[in-house]
Amino acid sequence: MTLTTQEQTAQVVDLITVVIDGFEVSVPKGTLVIRAAEKLGIQIPRFCDHPLLDPVGACRQCLVDIEINGRAFPKPQASCTIPVEPGMIVKTQLTSPVAEKAQKGNMEFLLINHPLDCPVCDKGGECPLQNQAMSNGRADSRFDGTKRTFEKPINISSQVLLDRERCILCARCTRFSDQIAADPFITLNERGALQQVGIYENQPFESYFSGNTVQICPVGALTGASYRFRARPFDLVSTPSACEHCASGCSLRTDVRRSKTLRRLAGDDPEVNEEWNCDKGRWAFKYVTAPDRLTHPMVRDASGELQVASWPEAIAAAANGLRGKRAGVLVGGRVTVEDAYGYSKFARVALGTNDIDFRARISSDEEREFLAAKAVGSKTSNADIDRADFVLLVGFETEEESPIVFLRIHKQVRKRGLKVTAIASKLSIGNEKLKANFISVAPGTEAEAIAKQELTAQSVILVGERASESAGALSAVVALADRTGAKVAWIPRRAGERGALEAGAIGNVLPGGRPVTDAAARADVSAVWGVEKLPTEIGLSSEDIFAAVNSDQIHALVVGGIDPRDSGNNAAAIKALKSAFVVSLEIRPSEVTKIADVVLPVAAVPEKSGSFMNWEGRSRSFEVAVPDSLNRSDVRILSMISEELARPIGITSVKSAAKEFASFGDWDGERAPFAAVPPIEQIKINPDQARLTSWRRLLDESSLQEGEDNLAGTARKSVVVISTKRATALGVADGDSVRVSNEHGAIVLPVLIEAIHDDAVWLPRNSRGSHVLATLGVASGSLVTVVKD
Amino acid sequence: MAENHEVERTYRDLGLVAVPTEPVTTEGARSFPKQMKGFWVTFKTMFKKVNTVEYPDVKEPTAPRFHGRHQLNRHPDGLEKCIGCELCAWACPADAIYVEGESNTEEHRMSPGERYGKVYQINYLRCIFCGMCIEACPTRALTMTNEYELADDSRSKLIFEKADLLAPLRDGMLMPPHPMYPNMDDTNYYKGDVLGFHPSQEVQK
Numbered sequence: 001m002t003l004t005t006q007e008q009t010a011q012v013v014d015l016i017t018v019v020i021d022g023f024e025v026s027v028p029k030g031t032l033v034i035r036a037a038e039k040l041g042i043q044i045p046r047f048c049d050h051p052l053l054d055p056v057g058a059c060r061q062c063l064v065d066i067e068i069n070g071r072a073f074p075k076p077q078a079s080c081t082i083p084v085e086p087g088m089i090v091k092t093q094l095t096s097p098v099a100e101k102a103q104k105g106n107m108e109f110l111l112i113n114h115p116l117d118c119p120v121c122d123k124g125g126e127c128p129l130q131n132q133a134m135s136n137g138r139a140d141s142r143f144d145g146t147k148r149t150f151e152k153p154i155n156i157s158s159q160v161l162l163d164r165e166r167c168i169l170c171a172r173c174t175r176f177s178d179q180i181a182a183d184p185f186i187t188l189n190e191r192g193a194l195q196q197v198g199i200y201e202n203q204p205f206e207s208y209f210s211g212n213t214v215q216i217c218p219v220g221a222l223t224g225a226s227y228r229f230r231a232r233p234f235d236l237v238s239t240p241s242a243c244e245h246c247a248s249g250c251s252l253r254t255d256v257r258r259s260k261t262l263r264r265l266a267g268d269d270p271e272v273n274e275e276w277n278c279d280k281g282r283w284a285f286k287y288v289t290a291p292d293r294l295t296h297p298m299v300r301d302a303s304g305e306l307q308v309a310s311w312p313e314a315i316a317a318a319a320n321g322l323r324g325k326r327a328g329v330l331v332g333g334r335v336t337v338e339d340a341y342g343y344s345k346f347a348r349v350a351l352g353t354n355d356i357d358f359r360a361r362i363s364s365d366e367e368r369e370f371l372a373a374k375a376v377g378s379k380t381s382n383a384d385i386d387r388a389d390f391v392l393l394v395g396f397e398t399e400e401e402s403p404i405v406f407l408r409i410h411k412q413v414r415k416r417g418l419k420v421t422a423i424a425s426k427l428s429i430g431n432e433k434l435k436a437n438f439i440s441v442a443p444g445t446e447a448e449a450i451a452k453q454e455l456t457a458q459s460v461i462l463v464g465e466r467a468s469e470s471a472g473a474l475s476a477v478v479a480l481a482d483r484t485g486a487k488v489a490w491i492p493r494r495a496g497e498r499g500a501l502e503a504g505a506i507g508n509v510l511p512g513g514r515p516v517t518d519a520a521a522r523a524d525v526s527a528v529w530g531v532e533k534l535p536t537e538i539g540l541s542s543e544d545i546f547a548a549v550n551s552d553q554i555h556a557l558v559v560g561g562i563d564p565r566d567s568g569n570n571a572a573a574i575k576a577l578k579s580a581f582v583v584s585l586e587i588r589p590s591e592v593t594k595i596a597d598v599v600l601p602v603a604a605v606p607e608k609s610g611s612f613m614n615w616e617g618r619s620r621s622f623e624v625a626v627p628d629s630l631n632r633s634d635v636r637i638l639s640m641i642s643e644e645l646a647r648p649i650g651i652t653s654v655k656s657a658a659k660e661f662a663s664f665g666d667w668d669g670e671r672a673p674f675a676a677v678p679p680i681e682q683i684k685i686n687p688d689q690a691r692l693t694s695w696r697r698l699l700d701e702s703s704l705q706e707g708e709d710n711l712a713g714t715a716r717k718s719v720v721v722i723s724t725k726r727a728t729a730l731g732v733a734d735g736d737s738v739r740v741s742n743e744h745g746a747i748v749l750p751v752l753i754e755a756i757h758d759d760a761v762w763l764p765r766n767s768r769g770s771h772v773l774a775t776l777g778v779a780s781g782s783l784v785t786v787v788k789d
Numbered sequence: 790m791a792e793n794h795e796v797e798r799t800y801r802d803l804g805l806v807a808v809p810t811e812p813v814t815t816e817g818a819r820s821f822p823k824q825m826k827g828f829w830v831t832f833k834t835m836f837k838k839v840n841t842v843e844y845p846d847v848k849e850p851t852a853p854r855f856h857g858r859h860q861l862n863r864h865p866d867g868l869e870k871c872i873g874c875e876l877c878a879w880a881c882p883a884d885a886i887y888v889e890g891e892s893n894t895e896e897h898r899m900s901p902g903e904r905y906g907k908v909y910q911i912n913y914l915r916c917i918f919c920g921m922c923i924e925a926c927p928t929r930a931l932t933m934t935n936e937y938e939l940a941d942d943s944r945s946k947l948i949f950e951k952a953d954l955l956a957p958l959r960d961g962m963l964m965p966p967h968p969m970y971p972n973m974d975d976t977n978y979y980k981g982d983v984l985g986f987h988p989s990q991e992v993q994k
Contacts, residue, residue, distance in 0.1 A: 119874035119927045120890075120904040152903070229890035229904050232875045 018088040021095045033079035033090055034062050044092050045103060045132040047110075047218040048170035049080035052274055053179060057081040059110070059170045061132070063102040065091040076102040093136060100136075107137035113148045113193060114219070115165045123220030125233040129168065148193050156186065156197070157205040158713025159225050159283060160214060164196045167221035173197060173213035180276065182410055182433040183207035197221070206714045208403055208698050211282035215265055216275075225710045226283055227263045231255075240267060242612050242620035243281040244334065244605040245704065247492050248404035249614025250277040254285075254606055254625040261285050261606055261625065271382060272614065278403035279711060280698055285606070286707035288626075293588055294601035295630075306599060311640075318598040319644035321581040322351065327556035328545035329356040331505045333494030334561050334704075335634060336610030337619070338657035340500035342635030343560065344511060345649045347539075349531055350642035354507045354516055354539025355554065358500035359465075360562035362779055366475060366677040367468035368508055368541055371490065373674035374478060376501050376513035377666060380460060380489035381616040382408050388460040392453055392486070393422040394446065394477055396464025399430025400698045401493045402615065405462065406430055423449045425693040426721055426762045427755035442759040443691040444781040447472035447679040450480055457485035465492045466695060469780045472679030479676065491615040493696065499613035503661060507539025508672055512664040515672035528663060529649075543568055549576035556581040559592050560634060563703070565774045583641070585634050588703065603631035610654050685783060687729060690722070690761035692740070692776070692784045700767040718770045719752040721762035722786065727753045730788050737789035744777040748789050761786050851935045856918040858936040859911055861954045862929065864978050866970055866986035867962035869899050869955070870930030873906030877922035877931055885915035886922060897966045902975035909951035913939050928979065961985030 014029035020037050027036045032055060034044050047059035063076035069087040076099050079090070093100040111133060118124045150164040171188060174197065178184040185205045189198040199205050214222045236255040241264075243250040251267030264285055266277035297314030298306040309317065329347040331340060340358065347356040357363075385391060385408050398406035412418035413434050420436040422428075423446055427438045441449045450473060455461070461481060467473045481488045492498060504511040514521030522534050540548055548554040550572055557580045564573035577595050584596035587604045607629035611621035635657045642649040651657040685691065699705065699715035720738045722730070732738060738751040740761055747763060747770050756762055765772045765779060772779055842849050851857065862870045873890030891907035899905035922931055941947050958964060963986045969975075970983045970990065977983060 119876055120872050120902060124874070125879070229873065229892055231889075232879065234879055235875070 016084045016086055016088075018084045018086075018090060020090040021092055027084055030083050033064065033066070033082050033084055033088075036084050037064075037079065037090070037092060042092055042094065044079050045107075045136040046080055047128060047132075047168055048172060050172055050175075050216060052276075053172065053175045055081045056171055056175060059168060060106050061103060061110070061136075063106060064093070064099045065096040103136050104138050107133055108141060108143070110168050111137070111141060112143045113165070114168065115147060115149075117163075117166060117220065120229075121163075121166065121220035122223045122228060122230075123217075127220060128218040150196070153223070155225070156199050156222075157207075157210055159279065159710040160205060160210050161223050161225055161228065162197055163221050163223070166219045167197055168219055169195055170218055172216045172218065173222055176209075176213055176216060177205075177207060179414065180407060180410070181207050181209035181212070182414075183209065186213075204714075206716065208278050208280075208399060209276065209407070210714065211279045212266060212276050224263070224283070226708065230262045231257045236262065239623055239625040241606070241622040241625055243277065244495050244612065245278075245280050245284065246402050246404075247495055247498060247615040248273065248278075248402045249495065249612055249616075249618060249620040250281050250404055251620065252277065252281060256606070256625050259626050259628055260289055272616075272618065272620075273404045274407070276404065276407055278698060279714065280403075280705065283708055283711040284705040287588065287704050288604045288606055290588055290707050293604075294586055294593070294599060297601065298599040300597045306593075306596075314598055314600060315637075315640045315644050318583045318600070318641050321583065321597055322556050322558070322641070323645060325555040325581065326553065327351045327353060327355070327558060328540065328548070328554050329353075329505075329558045330360060330542055330545065330560065330562050331356065331358040331500055332360045332559075332561035333358055333492065333497040333500065335496040335500060335505075336605075336608075336654075337496075337499035337503055337613050337661065338610045338654045339560075339634040340496060340503035340505040341511060341657050341661045342633075342638045342649065342651055343500075343558070344504040345529065345651065346558070346638040346642055347505075348510075348525075348534050349529055349649050350638075350645050350647045351558070352535060352647075354535045354537060355545055355548075356505055356507055356539055357542035357545065358497060358505040359542055361465065361566050362469050362568040362773075363465075363541060363543065364468045364471065365541060366471065367465075368506060369672065369674050370474040370478065371501050371506065372508045372513070372515060372672035374481075374488055374671075375490035375498075376509060376671070378489060378617060380487045381618070384460050384487050384489075385409060386412060388412070388418060388458055388487075390455055390459040390486075391418060391420045392450075392455060392459065392461045392480075393420065393424070393431070393436070394450060394461060394463045395424075395467030395470065395473060396462050396491055397424070397428050397430055397695050398434070398462070400428065400695055401464055402491050403698060405491060405615070406434070409434055421453065423453075425691075425757045425760040429716075438755065440755070440757045442682065442757050443693040444470050444680060444682055446470040447476040450476035453480055453484075455480065455484040455486040459484065459486040461486050461488045463488060463490050465490075465497070466780065470679070472677050475674075475676035475678070478674060489615060495612045495614075498615055498617060499611070502613055502617065507541060510534070511661060512667045513671065514664075514667045515670070517672070518669060520669055521667065524664070524667075528660065543572075546573045546576040549580045554580065556583075558583045558585075558638075559596070560585050561587070561590075562592065564591050565771075567773075568779070570773060570777060585637060587631075590703070600637050601631060602634050602637060603629060607631050608633040608654065611658065685759060688785055688787060689783050690726070690740075690786045691759050691780075692763065692772070692778060692782050693756075693760045693780045694763045694765040694772045696765045697767055700764065701771070702766060715767065716764075718749050718764050718767045720747075720749045720786075721752050721754050721756050723756045723758045723760075724753055725758045726761075726786065727751065730786070732788050739787050739789040740776070740784050741787075742776050742778065742782065742784045745775040747772070747775055851937065853935075855935045855937065856920050857934045858913075858939060858949075859922070859954055860932055860934050860956050861906075861909065861951065862932060862956050863958070863962055864901065865961055865984050866990060867958055867967070868901055868965050868969070868978070869905060870928045871906040871909065872900055872902060872904045872928055872930070873909075874904070874927060876925040876927060880921040880925035881916075882919060882921060883915045883917050885912045885917075886910065887912075895968070898968055899965045901969050901973075901978040906951065909954060911949045911954065913947040913949060914944060963991055967991070 015026045017026045044062045046062040057078040062079045064079045066073050066077050067089045153161040153163040156162045214224045235257045239254045241252045241254045250273035251269040253265045255263045268275050296308045299309040299317045301307045331343045420434045422431045422436040423439045425443050439449050510525045567573040582596040583598045584592045585600050585602045606625040609623045611619045633654050639652050735750050739748045764770045875888045878886040878888050887910040889908035890904050967990045970987050
């Protein structure tokens with residue numbers, strides 16, 4: 001069972017020795033009897049007990065005989081609620097006939113109303129109730145009445161089904177929702193035999209963490225709609241894996257039946273995700289088996305049509321197009337460390353350029369300098385959050401952009417009242433749940449507010465990727481950290497960005513955080529790579545690469561998994577992709593596929609091995625979960641192209657890429673310099689104008705969530721958020737239609753009046769009916785017109 | 790003999806003593822009366838009732854409990870008894886059964902209750918006819934017939950699909966999908982309360 005970091009490193013001062021079944025064991029003060037027994041390898045049956053939830057003693061299955069200093073409790077006691085005490089002698093079902101009889105009797109009670117559903121129940125075969133009824137229950141039942149029945153199953157959200165007949169009222173789900181996720185949307189209603197888990201009438205169970213309740217349910221009362229009747233445990237081949245969705249880096253378990261992923265469960269990693277994950281990580285995996293997956297290489301013919309080609313043909317076509325041209329490399333933020341390293345080496349060795357950038361989103365040169373100077377090699381970790389006295393959030397919505405960081409912070413908020421300060425334009429649901437001190441700023445003026453913060457050396461500043469959207473914000477963060485000694489962590493939204501940064505898939509950094517401009521750093525790298533010289537100039541950023549293509553300086557692009565519509569200037573990005581020779585490495589057809597000259601299919605995460613680096617810089621390696629896929633990792637394909645170009649990068653497998661990257665080690669020299677950037681002076685705005693602010697919601701219309709309708713059903717509704725003052729000025733109330741527009745386009749959505757800066761208007765960045773970048777061409781800080789529709 | 794010597798040497802190498810062997814001696818031809826005695830058995834048998842049958846022209850019934858091809862049974866109103874629980878696949882020692890379950894909906898109901906078997910395959914190249922699947926089946930959906938003629942000319946033909954295994958529709962049965970008998974639930978079906986289809990089931994179909 002899980003012990004968290006805190007518990008592991010807890011001061012072992014007060015050890016209490018107790019005797020359980022005749023064996024002595026010494027455990028820290030406050031340890032529960034059931035946990036002390038576990039330490040001896042004695043398993044007491046239980047349902048409601050969970051090491052990460054508060055004890056409740058609801059199921060009564062863990063009854064044991066206890067005596068303290070010779071005085072015995074008159075009746076068996078629930079070992080999951082009683083902490084050890086000096087002189088305690090515990091007799092479990094193994095040595096006490098009384099405890100054994102009590103447990104068997106309790107099991108009989110639990111089974112009175114439990115239906116004989118096992119053959120049709122998804123939990124059958126991996127059910128704690130089934131297992132413990134066999135190990136600690138009576139062989140037969142003495143109950144011959146009629147069992148209580150309920151309508152079954154009912155949807156408590158589009159992705160979680162509740163079968164109330166099966167529920168044994170352990171309250172694990174309600175405690176999880178309340179204590180861990182801070183989404184108390186389900187409760188135990190009614191009394192006696194009719195007691196049941198229920199949702200509020202007007203508030204559905206739309207929690208980002210609802211999938212965990214399915215995983216911890218000890219019976220089949222809560223099941224996932226997507227996995228319903230799909231398989232039995234013995235059908236599945238389970239592979240430990242890492243989540244590809246965000247930079248939290250959860251460890252997962254992927255269950256595959258006949259080459260098809262059927263479900264994913266949260267893995268147990270106390271240092272990262274404990275035993276939880278978010279619904280996106282759990283359920284968004286259907287994109288891998290989408291019918292439109294790219295399976296064959298394709299080359300655009302003379303008439304402009306993509307034609308299926310053989311691998312040697314396609315590799316030759318890619319090499320011919322790239323040969324002798326100045327080329328740029330756009331990696332995308334979803335690559336593994338090994339693939340990013342492949343792109344990094346490919347750009348420098350095969351193409352002889354530093355024009356490489358993994359940031360397929362709005363980015364700035366200030367951010368790039370920040371990454372090279374401060375983020376690369378950063379050792380700030382989850383443990384620092386656990387110890388922090390203050391957490392400052394800048395350009396970062398924990399719950400939407402890195403949900404496990406939210407759970408980490410929330411745990412400390414709940415446990416010891418950790419103080420959280422959020423600098424943002426809109427108060428989010430997540431920050432409300434963290435009881436954060438919300439510092440409302442107009443979009444673009446974050447720097448000013450950051451500079452005013454008072455922190456200590458124990459504080460942690462969590463900077464999101466959206467900090468790059470406000471000029472001067474990162475400079476202010478660096479200044480604040482230098483002034484107070486607070487730790488800084490950069491938490492990007494995508495899973496591959498930190499790894500790509502460490503692998504040098506950016507214009508100013510070589511692998512291992514070595515600055516491009518440092519001759520000693522270049523010497524290190526050229527020694528490992530066995531090349532004479534490396535490009536010495538700092539390369540172009542992704543926005544500049546598009547601009548250089550459009551000004552006819554760059555003529556070819558090697559493009560990984562990016563969407564040009566995510567770019568800060570997507571008209572320029574699409575124009576550049578149309579005019580350049582484009583080699584696209586993709587898993588599914590995208591905007592790039594439509595205009596690429598050579599399309600090379602690559603493996604999706606379950607089909608390959610590799611590793612991600614989460615925001616802490618912690619390696620999250622995973623093995624192949626679907627072993628019979630023919631798709632290969634990007635690095636293998638880049639290696640083939642480089643051989644065709646006669647400048648081989650010589651990494652033909654993920655393993656060799658990992659080995660070569662590991663051989664670099666940490667850079668012990670100077671980091672790249674960071675030059676502070678001043679914030680831009682904000683001009684006064686007209687009353688009908690507002691500054692746009694937006695972020696992506698966890699569940700939205702991103703391409704990795706396609707094909708999973710049950711998940712999409714719990715996405716938060718798309719709304720325009722404005723302040724009370726603006727609402728009064730516009731004469732609108734909650735739910736009225738409001739139109740947000742600029743010269744590119746307009747978005748019309750129902751309005752929601754919330755805590756937001758008076759100058760700002762908020763839109764979800766990529767949700768249903770609100771594709772901010774594609775429609776408005778801007779995302780945050782820009783002026784838009786807000787009128788009643 | 791050469792081999793024998795080698796064996797002996799090996800035994801000695803191992804410190805063992807070879808078992809003494811004797812040469813086999815064959816007797817000469819038997820006497821005529823003795824031969825007649827032997828042939829008498831053959832002669833006598835010519836007048837006995839013949840035990841063999843002219844299969845495949847003539848087919849004898851099997852023993853009543855002979856383990857033959859499987860059958861997926863139906864409830865008396867035609868709904869399938871199989872609930873796709875995979876317990877047969879679980880019990881199968883030869884891994885010959887493949888099942889995929891699916892939800893019953895009001896519009897598309899194949900069996901009483903929540904779940905039915907969408908895919909049901911038995912691989913008769915693997916099946917050893919042990920009958921463990923029959924024992925495991927919680928709804929008596931899977932039973933075995935006496936049909937034993939399971940030979941074919943390709944491997945794929947010997948993987949029987951659900952359509953090959955389903956029992957035929959008898960009198961009083963309707964081809965699913967169709968709704969359950971009015972005012973009956975899955976428990977009534979298992980108890981045998983449903984004896985045939987109700988007109989409303991046909992109309993609603």
